[in-house]
Amino acid sequence: SSKYVLSQMHPMWQGPLAVPGGDRQSPIDIVVRKSVFDSKLKPLETEYDPQTCQQIWNNGYSFLVEYDDTTDKSTLKGGPLQDKFRLCQFHFHWGESNAWGSEHTVDRRLFPAELHLVHWNSDKYSLFEEAVMEDNGLAVIGVFLKVGKRHEGLQKLVDALPAIRHKDSIVEFTRFDPGCLLPANTDDYWTYHGSLTTPPLTESVTWIVMKQHIEVSHDQLAVFRSLLFTSAEEEVQKSMVNNFRVQQPLRGRTVRSSFT
Ligand SMILES: NS(=O)(=O)c1ccc2o/c(=N\O)[nH]c2c1
Numbered sequence: 001s002s003k004y005v006l007s008q009m010h011p012m013w014q015g016p017l018a019v020p021g022g023d024r025q026s027p028i029d030i031v032v033r034k035s036v037f038d039s040k041l042k043p044l045e046t047e048y049d050p051q052t053c054q055q056i057w058n059n060g061y062s063f064l065v066e067y068d069d070t071t072d073k074s075t076l077k078g079g080p081l082q083d084k085f086r087l088c089q090f091h092f093h094w095g096e097s098n099a100w101g102s103e104h105t106v107d108r109r110l111f112p113a114e115l116h117l118v119h120w121n122s123d124k125y126s127l128f129e130e131a132v133m134e135d136n137g138l139a140v141i142g143v144f145l146k147v148g149k150r151h152e153g154l155q156k157l158v159d160a161l162p163a164i165r166h167k168d169s170i171v172e173f174t175r176f177d178p179g180c181l182l183p184a185n186t187d188d189y190w191t192y193h194g195s196l197t198t199p200p201l202t203e204s205v206t207w208i209v210m211k212q213h214i215e216v217s218h219d220q221l222a223v224f225r226s227l228l229f230t231s232a233e234e235e236v237q238k239s240m241v242n243n244f245r246v247q248q249p250l251r252g253r254t255v256r257s258s259f260t
């Protein structure tokens, strides 16, 4: 339908759309009744230090909140992970309407947006750029957004967006605790081995998709849609919407759940 055509028009999606021979691509539809409960899956352990928050910028496809990942100050461990992972950034994907926008779906259910908290394996690698090439290099927490009550913690981020309307704009953004964007219950999640959902699409991600969503207000989401894909110099300005990848084949992978 038109929404996929729109999201495929962005320059991001010109050129190779998949890793040749890729059999663990993301995002996917999570078929709940086909997920397998694994009692060995532990609760997630996040330790985020708001002081490591540095800047927020428009990369022409989403907006990224970036953290200082030169030390193990903001970390993720536990869950399906064997190692300790360092938070490097978080970003979102959303639609032009509240009817769609998420990358993952649950029994084909679409959400208006999806948060990705991106971490890399600092026990085994010394840089994100290194880890992104390795099987066990990255761990991304996915959180679905639903439209409802205003998310107080998100508002500080929403208020910074008008300053980064155009591609490549960046502003200082400090003392933001990404933990405030996690749902109350982080013990219930699905996990599977997949890939980045934007180029280079490398198959280095342990995905951890939260069962519980968070709520944001219609107005907060509308500010996401006021961002632009285009830089200030370009004649034609394009709204930053539908910045999600279409779903990818499961190719025999098993999605495990931490809950029954
Ligand atoms: N959308 S996603 O799979 O979370 C993700 C996370 C980190 C990423 O870094 C990228 N290029 O350097 N693409 C990308 C996608």
Ligand SMILES: [Zn+2]
Residues within 6 Å of the ligand: 091, 092, 093, 116, 197
């Ligand atoms: Zn993402």
